[in-house]
Amino acid sequence: MKKILCLLTVVFMSIVSYAQDPNTDLPPFLKTKQLPEFTILQTDSTWFTKQHLPASDFTIIVYFSPDCGHCQYEAKEMMSVMDSLKNSFILWVSYRDMADIKGFAQEYGFFNHKNLKVGRDPNYSIPSFFQVKYTPYVAVYNKKGHYIKAYEGGVEMPDLLTLLKGYQQ
Numbered sequence: 001m002k003k004i005l006c007l008l009t010v011v012f013m014s015i016v017s018y019a020q021d022p023n024t025d026l027p028p029f030l031k032t033k034q035l036p037e038f039t040i041l042q043t044d045s046t047w048f049t050k051q052h053l054p055a056s057d058f059t060i061i062v063y064f065s066p067d068c069g070h071c072q073y074e075a076k077e078m079m080s081v082m083d084s085l086k087n088s089f090i091l092w093v094s095y096r097d098m099a100d101i102k103g104f105a106q107e108y109g110f111f112n113h114k115n116l117k118v119g120r121d122p123n124y125s126i127p128s129f130f131q132v133k134y135t136p137y138v139a140v141y142n143k144k145g146h147y148i149k150a151y152e153g154g155v156e157m158p159d160l161l162t163l164l165k166g167y168q169q
Contacts, residue, residue, distance in 0.1 A: 060089070063137040085115070
């Protein structure tokens with residue numbers, strides 16, 4: 001009986017401590033603060049993973065939908081400041097149909113930038129990791145792959161550039 005009582009006490013205490021842990025309600029990106037693992041199918045039918053990320057000052061992940069007006073605005077605005085983002089690697093990811101993703105990438109000139117990749121997340125790993133509710137969703141990581149900031153619903157480019165400049169000092 002004492003063993004059962006001890007076991008029940010341990011289980012109860014574990015449940016209570018878990019319920020009181022403020023980290024239990026946090027989305028995964030705030031628990032780990034590290035870049036997520038991902039496998040992205042690129043428009044050329046090759047795979048791109050976290051291990052393929054080139055060395056850069058920042059990694060910016062943009063989760064988008066090709067038919068989203070805010071995503072289209074985000075793409076247009078980001079392309080207008082690509083010279084200022086040359087030290088960043090940018091990954092645009094969607095779950096939508098590959099033809100739509102490719103058309104979006106062509107329309108906004110993504111293929112003209114070596115520091116930008118675009119593709120489909122067939123495993124839905126990016127939106128699950130970030131618990132995306134609105135697109136575009138923009139997450140920024142430093143050169144060590146540590147989380148800096150996320151923007152639900154997109155980010156104005158002056159705000160993004162100010163954030164990046166502040167981390168380069």
